[in-house]
Amino acid sequence: MNAIDETHDPALRSWVESANAAGGDFPIQNLPFGRLRGAGEPWRIGVAIGDQVLDLQRAAAANWSAAPRELLAPLAAGDLNAFMALGADAARTLRRALSRALAAGAEPTLAPCLREQTQVELGVPCTIGDYTDFYVGIHHATAVGRLFRPDNPLLPNYKWVPIGYHGRASTIFASGQPIRRPRGQVKPADADAPRLQPTARLDFELEVGILIGRGNAPGCSVPIERAEEQVFGLTLFNDWSARDVQAWEYQPLGPFLAKNFASTISPWVVTLDALAPFRRPLQRPADDPPPLPYLSSADNAARGAFDISLEVALQTAAMRERGEPAQTISRSNFADAAYWSVAQLVAHHTVGGCALRPGDLFGSGTLSGPDPGQAGSLLELSAGGSRPLVLRGGEQRAFLHDGDTVTFTAACERAGAARIGFGRCSATVLAGEGD
Incomplete structure (x- = not known):
């Protein structure tokens, strides 16, 4: 390391x-x-x-x-x-x-x-060839699971295998570029059939982006002891999500149109060298199953996490018109939120022989903390839309409205080290095609 x-x-x-x-x-x-x-x-x-x-x-x-x-x-x-x-x-x-x-x-x-x-x-900091989105945020996985499966919120494979799926690199946009509200199939509970419509449940997901450096040859797995050698650096990443589209389409293979319309990446890649003073032990409860040997090393357990404070701010169109700044709606931390480390993601992604190439991107998955105010999505902050956030001036948000601007920021700070920031990952929601 x-x-x-x-x-x-x-x-x-x-x-x-x-x-x-x-x-x-x-x-x-x-x-x-x-x-x-x-x-x-x-x-x-x-x-x-x-x-x-x-x-x-x-x-x-x-x-x-x-x-x-x-x-x-x-x-x-x-x-x-x-x-x-x-x-x-x-x-x-x-x-x-x-x-x-x-x-x-x-x-x-x-x-x-x-x-x-x-x-x-x-702009987007490099040419992104392939994009994999993981699901390392255990508090997010548990909170979302509780909304839909109260008796079994965390599926049994979660603590054994880093869950991920292949995403779309073609719609990863630079910070500052607006995103349009997507359309997709939605099936209301009282309807007999789905219909095509703009999403009414547009959401953000607070993530860290992991950009691959050297990569590996096809058929050659990367041992966890050398996994971080394949990583160039980290960014901020917003994996925008259409929750109503996702609810209808995600079984049995997971989300598709609900995710592929837009993701936003911050412009600066902070190298792992810059983050060296901010390593922390990887958190794993003692009564959890130990990771399989290919996902385990003493160095990863001792220093595999990154102590990065994360923040989400929301500025509505009405706030902008009144000249008001964005309102912070959530704070989290990468080390506290992530069940799996960066090195474990690389080791797992390549264990079957998959080749990673320079500029490939991993999304961490939503990085929610254990407390309600540390949620990394509106799905959690509003309890699935049942308890909208009350913002300054009395506005409410269960999900995002047209004109809303979502901004992520992040920094590493500790005594005896210089503060390391990530810049901003920001985008404004525009009305969808034909709206």
Whole structure:
């Protein structure tokens, strides 16, 4: 697993002054990767530092000492996937080089390569070829199961096998891009037949995205001891869901149209190296069955979880019209919510011989905490729609309305370490086709 080195020093400061601001998402200890472009430009790769982004195409052409030219070459070409394919050691080498070049006291040779984040468009951080959505949130699984199966909320396979299904990469959108209310088959309880209509139960799902780096060859499983070597970094991820469509279609193979219409990903990939100070033991109750050997290692049990605080905010159209900020409606934590670790997901996904490729995405599944205010979906927060949330100004929400904006944020914080943020994962709901 990732070691702590000089790049994590909480005393480290940057000559990019905004990176030194208290409470910022992108100090010099973070250095996440993303994709950007200015007006009329092709997509290019950058690294967030404070309120700036270091344009790596420009940085590759700059004359700075210790520049790792062979690592900057794919990034200068605008191909994050090719860099991800080089593996964890390459990412670690570039991280150290950038940290030294951006540190206070270094010559600001890269200053001409900085661009204000507000002056560029940020996109989906890499080319996502395949997308698997998992179901690691045990509190979410239990709460949702209790709504539909009060006597047996958690199915017997849950504590043995990481549950997942294949999703659609073609409708994963960048943060800030609106999503349209989808249509699908819905069968009301009092109807004899289903009908095609816009969903009336549109929901969000608070998730962490896991982006694959090097990957593995077909037929070659990845042992859990080496699983994190295949992971480039983490993002925020909103797996939008149409609950009424899902209720009708999900048996026997699971959701389809209820999920495939849109997912939103945050623009910055926080590397596992940046998260090294925030590892925690993986939580598993002593009376639960032990994982099978291919899902078990001492290191994973001791340090397999990531201590990431998560937050969901909702801003209605009426709030915007009144000039009011979004209202926080839920707070959770990745380590507290997840029953299965990132390494276990990689080991399980590949144990049958499935090949993972650079840029493949795993969704964690909804990351709800154990308490009601820590739910990662409106399905839970509103008890299936029976107890709508009461918002500022008296508005109520059982499920999302057109004009609602949902925003996820996340950060890692602890004494003796610099705060590491993830930026924002945000989208506004628009009326559906033909509405």
